[in-house]
Amino acid sequence: MLLDDASAEFHEFFERHYAELARLAHLLTGETDAADDLAADALVALWQQWDRLRQADHPLAYARGVVANMARGRIRSAVRERRRITLFWSRSPEKADGPDTAAVLDVRAALARLPYRKRACVVLRHALDLSEKETAAALGISVGTVKSQTSKGMAELQRLLGAHAAEDLVPGRRNR
Numbered sequence: 001m002l003l004d005d006a007s008a009e010f011h012e013f014f015e016r017h018y019a020e021l022a023r024l025a026h027l028l029t030g031e032t033d034a035a036d037d038l039a040a041d042a043l044v045a046l047w048q049q050w051d052r053l054r055q056a057d058h059p060l061a062y063a064r065g066v067v068a069n070m071a072r073g074r075i076r077s078a079v080r081e082r083r084r085i086t087l088f089w090s091r092s093p094e095k096a097d098g099p100d101t102a103a104v105l106d107v108r109a110a111l112a113r114l115p116y117r118k119r120a121c122v123v124l125r126h127a128l129d130l131s132e133k134e135t136a137a138a139l140g141i142s143v144g145t146v147k148s149q150t151s152k153g154m155a156e157l158q159r160l161l162g163a164h165a166a167e168d169l170v171p172g173r174r175n176r
Contacts (some may be wrong), residue, residue, distance in 0.1 A: 010050050017060055020128070023068050027123040028071035030112045038074065042066040064124070064138035069123055072116050110160040117141075118153030125150050 016038055017154050025042075045066055046053055053059045062131035117139070124135040125146070135150075136143045 006050060006054065008046055009054055010047055013046075013054075013059065017063060018043065021063055024064060024123065025067050025071055027111070027127050028068060028116075028120060029074055030108055031074075033040075034074060038067055038070050041105075042070055058137060061134060061137040062111060064130075065140055068120055068124075068139055075116060106161060110157050113160060114153050116147075118149050118156065121146050121149040122153040122157065126154075 008150035021042060022039035023036045026032055027036065029035065042063060044069045045061070046063055053062060056062060074148065111123065120139055121135060124130045124138055125132070130138065132143045132150075135146045139146070141149075
């Protein structure tokens with residue numbers, strides 16, 4: 001294919017998936033401003049490998065994995081920084097932008113308390129409605145790990161939010 005065809009193909013991929021990738025980054029990091037940056041950085045990384053990726057069976061799964069890995073790196077970096085400057089315990093709660101309700105803020109706070117892998121599995125499975133197989137591909141882990149981490153993550157959310165509130169997060173959920 002010509003370079004222009006590759007550019008047009010990538011542009012279409014970008015337009016179709018940028019918002020979802022930014023949403024994934026936001027749900028994983030809890031940072032609205034960082035979400036756009038992470039999604040853009042992930043897409044830059046994808047563009048650099050587009051000749052190879054565009055021929056892959058599931059470039060979106062790869063893109064989700066890149067976002068998840070970048071989010072994990074950002075989270076780790078933030079934790080190290082907070083520890084160094086001892087602001088970890090004095091951090092004030094995030095202000096809500098837009099139409100967030102108290103329940104949504106509670107869920108976000110509970111998600112932020114989950115370890116990264118559990119949070120990623122819960123977010124990909126229940127917020128983005130990916131199958132276990134798609135979640136495994138995005139995170140580079142086995143389907144069994146997705147099942148166990150999702151189950152443990154949901155149990156922890158039930159503990160943090162209360163059983164009724166956690167069940168309301170995923171009404172009628174099917175395993176796919």
